[in-house]
Amino acid sequence: MGEEILVSLKVNGQERALAVKPNTTLQDLVRWHLDLTGTKKGCEMGECGACTVLMDGRPVNSCMVLAVAASGSEVTTIEGLSVNGDLHPLQKAFVKHGALQCGFCTPGMILSAKALIDSKADPTEEDIRQVLGGNLCRCAAYPRIVKAILSWKEFEGVPLDTRPHTPEERDQERDHAVVGHGVTRYDGPDKVSGRARYTSDIRLPGMIFGKILCSPHAHALIRSIDTTGAKKLPGVLAVITGADVPETRYGVSPARYDEHVLAKERVRYVGDEVAAVAAVDVETAERALRLIQVEYEVLPAVFDAEEALKPGAPLIHPEDPRYAGNVNTRVEWNFGDVDKGFAEADLVREERFVGSRTYQAPIEPHASLARWEHHGPKLTLWSATQTPHYLQQMVARTLDIPVGSIRVIKPAVGGGFGVKAETTPLDLCAVILARMTGRPVMMKYSRREMFYHFRGRHKQIMDLKIGLKRDGSITAVQSRIVLDGGAYTSYGVITAYYAGSMIPTLYKIPHYKYDGLRMYTNLPACGAFRGHGVPQPRFAFESLLDMMAEDLGLDPFDVRIRNAMTPGTRTCNALDISSCEFGATLERAREASGWAQKKGRLPRGKGIGVGCGGFVSGAGYPIYRSDFPHSNAMLRVHESGQAVTLHIAAADIGQGSDTVLPQIAAEELGIPYDRVWMAACDSTLSPVDLGSYSSRVTLMGGNAVKMAATDVKNKLLRVAGRRLGCDPAALTCRDGRIFVKEHPSVGIDWAEVAAAAFSEGGPVVGTGSYRPPTTLGGDFKGGTVGTSPAYSFSTFVCEVSVDLETGFVTVDRCVDFSDAGTVVNPVTFHGQVEGGVIMGIGETLLEDVVHRADGTIANPNLHDYLIPSIRETPEIISVAVESFEPRGPFGAKEIGEGCLVPILGAIANAVYDACGVRVKELPITPEKILKGLQLQAAGRVAARVEG
Amino acid sequence: MRAALSRLRVVREPNLAMTARALEESAEGPRPLVPMAGGTDLFVYLNAGALPEQDYLDLWHLDELRGVIDTPGGVRIHALETFANLRRDPLVKRRYPALAEASSWVGARQIQNRATIAGNIANGSPAGDSLPVLLALDARIRLVRFSAPRDVGFDTFYTGYRTSVRHPSELIHSILLPWPLPGTRQYFRKVGTRLAQAISKVVIATTITVQKGRVTRARIALGSVAATVVRVPSAEDALLGEKLTPAAASEAARRLRESIHPIDDIRSTAAHRLRVAGRLVELAVADALR
Numbered sequence A: 001m002g003e004e005i006l007v008s009l010k011v012n013g014q015e016r017a018l019a020v021k022p023n024t025t026l027q028d029l030v031r032w033h034l035d036l037t038g039t040k041k042g043c044e045m046g047e048c049g050a051c052t053v054l055m056d057g058r059p060v061n062s063c064m065v066l067a068v069a070a071s072g073s074e075v076t077t078i079e080g081l082s083v084n085g086d087l088h089p090l091q092k093a094f095v096k097h098g099a100l101q102c103g104f105c106t107p108g109m110i111l112s113a114k115a116l117i118d119s120k121a122d123p124t125e126e127d128i129r130q131v132l133g134g135n136l137c138r139c140a141a142y143p144r145i146v147k148a149i150l151s152w153k154e155f156e157g158v159p160l161d162t163r164p165h166t167p168e169e170r171d172q173e174r175d176h177a178v179v180g181h182g183v184t185r186y187d188g189p190d191k192v193s194g195r196a197r198y199t200s201d202i203r204l205p206g207m208i209f210g211k212i213l214c215s216p217h218a219h220a221l222i223r224s225i226d227t228t229g230a231k232k233l234p235g236v237l238a239v240i241t242g243a244d245v246p247e248t249r250y251g252v253s254p255a256r257y258d259e260h261v262l263a264k265e266r267v268r269y270v271g272d273e274v275a276a277v278a279a280v281d282v283e284t285a286e287r288a289l290r291l292i293q294v295e296y297e298v299l300p301a302v303f304d305a306e307e308a309l310k311p312g313a314p315l316i317h318p319e320d321p322r323y324a325g326n327v328n329t330r331v332e333w334n335f336g337d338v339d340k341g342f343a344e345a346d347l348v349r350e351e352r353f354v355g356s357r358t359y360q361a362p363i364e365p366h367a368s369l370a371r372w373e374h375h376g377p378k379l380t381l382w383s384a385t386q387t388p389h390y391l392q393q394m395v396a397r398t399l400d401i402p403v404g405s406i407r408v409i410k411p412a413v414g415g416g417f418g419v420k421a422e423t424t425p426l427d428l429c430a431v432i433l434a435r436m437t438g439r440p441v442m443m444k445y446s447r448r449e450m451f452y453h454f455r456g457r458h459k460q461i462m463d464l465k466i467g468l469k470r471d472g473s474i475t476a477v478q479s480r481i482v483l484d485g486g487a488y489t490s491y492g493v494i495t496a497y498y499a500g501s502m503i504p505t506l507y508k509i510p511h512y513k514y515d516g517l518r519m520y521t522n523l524p525a526c527g528a529f530r531g532h533g534v535p536q537p538r539f540a541f542e543s544l545l546d547m548m549a550e551d552l553g554l555d556p557f558d559v560r561i562r563n564a565m566t567p568g569t570r571t572c573n574a575l576d577i578s579s580c581e582f583g584a585t586l587e588r589a590r591e592a593s594g595w596a597q598k599k600g601r602l603p604r605g606k607g608i609g610v611g612c613g614g615f616v617s618g619a620g621y622p623i624y625r626s627d628f629p630h631s632n633a634m635l636r637v638h639e640s641g642q643a644v645t646l647h648i649a650a651a652d653i654g655q656g657s658d659t660v661l662p663q664i665a666a667e668e669l670g671i672p673y674d675r676v677w678m679a680a681c682d683s684t685l686s687p688v689d690l691g692s693y694s695s696r697v698t699l700m701g702g703n704a705v706k707m708a709a710t711d712v713k714n715k716l717l718r719v720a721g722r723r724l725g726c727d728p729a730a731l732t733c734r735d736g737r738i739f740v741k742e743h744p745s746v747g748i749d750w751a752e753v754a755a756a757a758f759s760e761g762g763p764v765v766g767t768g769s770y771r772p773p774t775t776l777g778g779d780f781k782g783g784t785v786g787t788s789p790a791y792s793f794s795t796f797v798c799e800v801s802v803d804l805e806t807g808f809v810t811v812d813r814c815v816d817f818s819d820a821g822t823v824v825n826p827v828t829f830h831g832q833v834e835g836g837v838i839m840g841i842g843e844t845l846l847e848d849v850v851h852r853a854d855g856t857i858a859n860p861n862l863h864d865y866l867i868p869s870i871r872e873t874p875e876i877i878s879v880a881v882e883s884f885e886p887r888g889p890f891g892a893k894e895i896g897e898g899c900l901v902p903i904l905g906a907i908a909n910a911v912y913d914a915c916g917v918r919v920k921e922l923p924i925t926p927e928k929i930l931k932g933l934q935l936q937a938a939g940r941v942a943a944r945v946e947g
Numbered sequence B: 001m002r003a004a005l006s007r008l009r010v011v012r013e014p015n016l017a018m019t020a021r022a023l024e025e026s027a028e029g030p031r032p033l034v035p036m037a038g039g040t041d042l043f044v045y046l047n048a049g050a051l052p053e054q055d056y057l058d059l060w061h062l063d064e065l066r067g068v069i070d071t072p073g074g075v076r077i078h079a080l081e082t083f084a085n086l087r088r089d090p091l092v093k094r095r096y097p098a099l100a101e102a103s104s105w106v107g108a109r110q111i112q113n114r115a116t117i118a119g120n121i122a123n124g125s126p127a128g129d130s131l132p133v134l135l136a137l138d139a140r141i142r143l144v145r146f147s148a149p150r151d152v153g154f155d156t157f158y159t160g161y162r163t164s165v166r167h168p169s170e171l172i173h174s175i176l177l178p179w180p181l182p183g184t185r186q187y188f189r190k191v192g193t194r195l196a197q198a199i200s201k202v203v204i205a206t207t208i209t210v211q212k213g214r215v216t217r218a219r220i221a222l223g224s225v226a227a228t229v230v231r232v233p234s235a236e237d238a239l240l241g242e243k244l245t246p247a248a249a250s251e252a253a254r255r256l257r258e259s260i261h262p263i264d265d266i267r268s269t270a271a272h273r274l275r276v277a278g279r280l281v282e283l284a285v286a287d288a289l290r
């Protein structure tokens, strides 16, 4: 190994001389040697830009520069931007505009912007889009990033506060002091300054590193494993294989725990975990992996869900008769009488649509850090997780550790979108290796390993049949879906149900039949991805509805409005729709988009399309049987009375729950937002919350928080009542005062009351919990999936340009009208919508994980698996159409997932309007469009392309 | 830290002469040095574990390899010029707008700040965005070794998929772009997978010289349609002596479709590339008409 080299350079104005190995990158120099962890690692391939630093004033990817090559240069990292604790105006602009969600891309983004404003103080929007093309943001905060940079000068010399940035970001209609106001994100300042620590930024004394050996074969039996060479390598502290891990299988759905921590005898996809190593550094661990000799007996493999179904197909889980024929999950739902429904229709049409395997691709790779404590067998686990509670349960169950001995901490998480909602081999191996070595073990995936671990969207093959009356009313719907599940179950049982359960929530469907078949294949397992199971069937539905509207000579909006869901409806599959402004979203989107002037009237190559969507506001039932309330909160009033701390283990992964939950607390308590502290997401500090999935946190966590706040409030009102000599019931709190409702001038300072309460009786604590109504759902198999206390609804209209020469599609502008109940924070709300729209654009036009004939992935990187950049960002107008949801806190529902659902169909419809090519297979690539155009030129009026 | 990187050694010599000597001397030995400029290609291979453990010869500090110089025979662009510089360079923008345009399409800003033109050439990917432009501009590549320099026409530089006449002991020193002839229109278009930081599906560069209303010289160069960047003489011939009419353009496109044989890969399909390449020629001709 090369000896160390002395590198001298200036970092953030300070001269540094460091001895580094020749292979050290500038990225590792700043992160590891200087502990400047604001410089992030997202890909190490120059693709994501999260590692951007300024080198002699110019942005470079620090992962692609050797430290040696940076010798003599001047380097600025994000930590170098603030001066004497005062954030740079750009950083303040990012905070105030809500130009970040998970924050993982933010330091790089800000540094690229810094280089821009240094060369051009008043950049145009076009300049910004040019310059930020190499900074990928999966949360797609792009529209807000542009606004923040455009306005950076406004923040010069202005101190940072939490107040909403503009009057429009304040609820005008309701008399709320905090809810409905676009207060700045709780985590904003830490994320723009590089202070926020993500799992892989944590460094513990004695920490070592783990790596996992993956199968190179898609299907094989393990004949033998020889680890002697690896164990002998200096620096290696532990090596484990399937023989060293429990027999217990793990997974997500209790009905289908089908994974071993490391393969016992069979590997089922390229990437299946075979062995793991812990060593003093990652290099040594990786070298050790290469010394492990595995003898495989390669078996035939199957990579296609329909092939997997055929007799004679290789069996992927032969050990369990439940999975005969490679069927992982079968759903057979029949509501009403579809035959009767179709008989009543004037037009029945059936078409096949095919989705794609899309990957969540958060910019932060998965990471996990385990440490066993010295007193008692106690474990601390830091993990990039969306679901700390399920992680704790699963680690306990799989590794046979009492739950009470496990502490799970969720540091900042750089986006998840579903992929971090399950226990990973990293978590489990880190725990085992830490126990064996007595050292803290850090494990993370590379970008490539993330793609192989996968748990992305299921590719669905959908045969959809709809019956319509001449006036457009739906008489019946039949859907047959085959889902490619990959080698393991993950969330797949639930996915297979969701793919069917959510179709009847938008439109009234009298008769509905759904047959779902989730198949095992020798591909990486599929899991839950934003909109869980729903975007592809919704794409199919919205596409077919448009096709049939055309057949009947009806306007797509008229058909949708005719069938639109109304409040207080029980759907044919026994889901209870409570609040619902779907109709209003349709009417308003139609108006605002200029539909009447544009539909069918734009020049060739330009088109407009509509799609609708919606989602649950939290799953009605937990993933495993549990009687615990789903969300639980504690509020502790500080003895000074000047602040409160909110304890809730809801996982903010960028969506903003650490902001809206304190808002709800502040509103109910009657104090300003900035008096609420958030306790870290740590199982020793806060009671169970099921986590961030199924768009559940605002409604469920919010209800628990509100209840805890009411509890505190009632205690304080009693004290205040005594002090003011009046009935507590006559009192209320707002803006840090407790006063008589009828005579607001008669009152007392909130903090004073709180301090007095503490003096009288010790700690003032409130608790709250929430569980959904236990009556949700029908009494049939799978009747629980799709249940929720409330549903969101939206209408999305977009305009596209299709380049008739190349088939390239650009989404130019769009409007989204969403009913998410009361908007708790307009900034995070619209941020979610914008992010969902852009992610939906990626899913529709760009994204697909492609497997080769041997099961390896052709595009396991951000170079060839393309996610939208700032250049793909259209003009987005997002409008809230507020309903009041009686089951939600202050009337709130969900926005995070529903916002993605309508996009796919809307774009497909717009592409058709633009050029007459109907693409039924995702993604809608230029290749498919051009092929369609060619068929069209060859004589057909409107080509329908399937491939 | 990547395992593939772990045993690398980086050699840095104080000047060009010594660098060239180090390269030449190592070429015969067991561990030939590999030149490293911006590193933007090398790091991708390193990270993918695709390179054996190697020793690198750092070029980045060699200012002798920087500069865009006006010479009687044309403009000489030195090896380490980055695409960020070429995108902005006034001389390049004025005389070789197609190169400035191509430079602005390479990767994103961070990449452009490190990626060098010599790296693009030496890496030799058929998708290299500057390569069709160099071909269409009749570039000549100056190669140096410690013993002697030599100049090679870019049209004879590549010998196959990512192989070239450059000997491992040679460095790319600079690129000479002859002055464009009067009446020449340059055209560049990259059809990529995405709008920012995209790899080409098809990339085209053309120079079309028109005198007295007729085409006297045409260069049509394409990237991402073959194992190397290619010129399409049959399509060029279709334009020679002709007026720039849609008919001439479609004849050029027809011949082009006959003479190239692209492949399917993760970025596109052969059929699509063929269609798009043909259309791009027509667009290039239409552009020259303006």
Ligand SMILES: Cc1cc2nc3c(=O)[nH]c(=O)nc-3n(C[C@H](O)[C@H](O)[C@H](O)COP(=O)(O)OP(=O)(O)OC[C@H]3O[C@@H](n4cnc5c(N)ncnc54)[C@H](O)[C@@H]3O)c2cc1C
Residues within 6 Å of the ligand: A045, A046, A047, B034, B035, B036, B037, B038, B039, B040, B041, B042, B043, B044, B059, B079, B105, B106, B107, B108, B111, B114, B115, B116, B117, B118, B119, B120, B121, B122, B123, B127, B128, B129, B130, B170, B171, B172, B173, B197, B198, B199, B200
């Ligand atoms: C995220 C990303 C996006 C990219 N996008 C594009 C794109 O859009 N278009 C495009 O064309 N390319 C793209 N590239 C590829 C790359 O940036 C270019 O090919 C670049 O020009 C390489 O230059 P470099 O200086 O970084 O080369 P290096 O990586 O330093 O070297 C590349 C090769 O050239 C050799 N070499 C370098 N200099 C010399 C010299 N003077 N003499 C002899 N040999 C030499 C090296 O030994 C090596 O084999 C991208 C790369 C990344 C990582």
Ligand code: FES
Residues within 6 Å of the ligand: A040, A041, A042, A043, A044, A045, A046, A047, A048, A049, A050, A051, A052, A061, A062, A063, A064
């Ligand atoms: S980590 Fe450097 S570009 Fe992604």
Ligand code: FES
Residues within 6 Å of the ligand: A100, A101, A102, A103, A104, A105, A106, A136, A137, A138, A139, A140, A141, A363, A414, A415, A654
């Ligand atoms: S905020 Fe940009 S990746 Fe999450």
